[in-house]
Amino acid sequence: MPKQIILAAHFPGVNNTTVWSDPDSGSQIDFSSFVHLARTAERGKFDFFFLAEGLRLREQRGRIHDLDVVGRPDTLTLLAALASVTSHLGLAGTLNATFREPYELARQLASLDHLSGGRAAWNVVTTSDAFTGENFRRGGYLDRSLRYERAAEFVRTARELWESWPAEAIVGDRDGGRYVTEADPGAFAHHGDQFDIAGHFTVPRSPQVHPVILQAGDSPDGREFAASSADAIFSRHGTLEDGQEFYRDVKSRLARYGRHPDDLKIIPGVTFVLGDTDAEAQERAHHIRRQQVSPQTAILLLEQLWNRDLSAYDPDGPLPAVDPDVSADAISRGRAGMYPDPVATARRWRALAEEKGLGIRDLIIEVTGRQSFVGTPRQVADRMDHFVQSDAADGFILVPHLTPGGLDRFVDQVVPLLQERGVFRTEYTGTTLRDHLGLGPARPVGRVGAA
């Protein structure tokens, strides 16, 4: 049997991938938009729904960034509600471990797992960003070097809490007067560098025991954290070769932790554009890129590399002759850094603009936001399948550019082709997200340090 593809649906987020100016673009906050995307994904037998998170509105030049979608729901609250309008779809949420505590987050995720019948997943992120910290009583920030240390210990602590209640602890023996099998269930004690906590967990063991853990991040530390602790990686899409290289590297790290290569799924986030013909798809792709990069957005994206106020520049004019300012504080706050060597990148962009005769906006369209899969449904199905069968990925997190209908055509036209090839399920065979992903039962971390 060929490798089975994992598919997930990313709710369009607060960046310029999401086109809000299109007449078909709907609300980014009404529950009906989330219901539409989740039900579409479930109709397509997707593995899970995915929600991103940002805990402070992004800023540029000291002002709230207003060109992209702004505003989003709270992750956990939204996922609990989606559990009511779906029956099999996994519910994955991004939740920042820097501004949360293990006891609280573990009980929320275990509650979601109970209330969804075993469909909860957590995409673990951390931030070293004092800017976001200003919204939290913990305040401050996490030293960059401690990000993954905290993440790994957080996940381990959460798993200790999740397995703190024995299986079948609630017997409800009315005649014998025994509600629980053991006194004071949920006892735990975790004494670590990041967390020193003890007591009793309030949530009995949930259907998955361990909700699924996703990790996003490409750095060596991030890969190591994923290899030791995660069930899936939300990676970046590159070329087939880059994907294969990443896949080999990450999967080879698993043995060190006594894990099998199948225990960690690699699922890049990807975009797609479909057309009846290849030419039509290419044309639509170009149109979408122009929507994604408005004249104002072009200047803003240029500023992120240049780290200077470029508001006086003409979006259709040439790139700035001056070099990026690498000494000043970042002009853009509340988003991940993107360019390791701004001066070199700027030179490359200038050369490219000159060679192709591009103004600022056209250059930005050229160098950013290229869609991952563009073509007819059959072409896209072929390429996705090839990507997975060649071990460049185990599946994809699809990021539509439109809310809420951006996934409709994919589900109607691409999914049936993948099913025809026998590389994607035609019905759900299990009930939990662990079942869908083929992860097997949770492996206990053990009651280390428990009294």
Place this chain on the structure above:
Amino acid sequence: MTEKTLHLAVALDGLGWHPAAWRLSRAGASAPLTARYWAALAGEAERATLDLLTFEDSLDLQSTRPDGPDGRVDQLRGRLDAVQIAARLAPLTRHIGLVPTTSTTHTEPFHLATGLATLDHLSGGRAGWRPRVSARRAEAGHFGRREFPAWDPTRLDDPEVVRLVGDLIAEAGDAVEVVRRLWDSWQDDAEIRDVASGRFVDRERLHYIDFVGRWFSVKGPSIVPRSPQGQPVVAALAHSSVPYAFAARHADVVFVTPTDAAHAAAIVAEVRAAEAAVGRTEPPLRVFADLNVLLDESPSLARRRGARLDELHGREFRSDATAFTGTAADLADLLATWQRSGVDGFRLRPAVLPHDLTLITRALVPALRGRGLFRVGYPGGTLRDLLGLPRPASRYAVAETA
């Protein structure tokens, strides 16, 4: 003269409020871990057009001891997060208010604000919130960031306990203030989608809240656009003057625990005095009297069931709220009497679920309607509408036009 109708809330907790409830409940022992159980309760309550449901929560394991587990295996243990339950119910209901309890002591006000605003969005304006404090050492140990002293619940006049609880309530006040500012931090019309200028929002309509207090500071604005109610309904459970003042400053609804009609009148007077003392400018608090209720078709049946529960429990059920044991008709008479003392409504705590909820919905509600004391049907709209609370404009919008 037609009497004003009263508001009816039901407080949900586990398999009922009596500690031995699970022994007589016909729901399965682990039913409170399932969505199906909560959905059935909410559906029952909504068919009887109740105003709202509250969901209890705590950051430690249930116990008969004030500070830490008690080693008992004969009582219900374990619970789910209340906001998660309320959110799960929102798409399954259409009219009833959903009011989860959360602690303000170990939690982040920012997460509370965004979670509750989201609940308001996805319920179409039916979210409420009961903030509470966590004074117990067991809860503090689950977070490992604060040390609380051991304290004796029989010595609430101990100066150290008074100081600790006073601080926690003051901190809760700051938390509610932060949450309310965050709810206002987006003006209703902040989203403009102006294609010509390329702007999705008008950033002049988004506001930093710049809260700085003794326990925390929060910058803002919220990440969640302003919700249907603007300000979800805040409810406080209060038993004495300090919490009455907290409610007068920070809440829309107050749950109180009178012992009889005269006591109810005295508490209402105390609440109104607290409102005056803090200079409250918002609409007067809606005062709900809490009652534990155990209902049956005859007084003797009810008494017998109450005695059976107490026997299974090992002693008489004690609670902060008065217990009513009897028929729905007698309870309707009692509510009518208490209402004349000035309370706006009642929050009933069913002894056993679903039994006592079902008698509330199928016997008490018709009895009240028969007396002209309860609505028939929902008028439509938000929870604020249902409670007669106006939708406040964002405080920042007011500042702008002033």
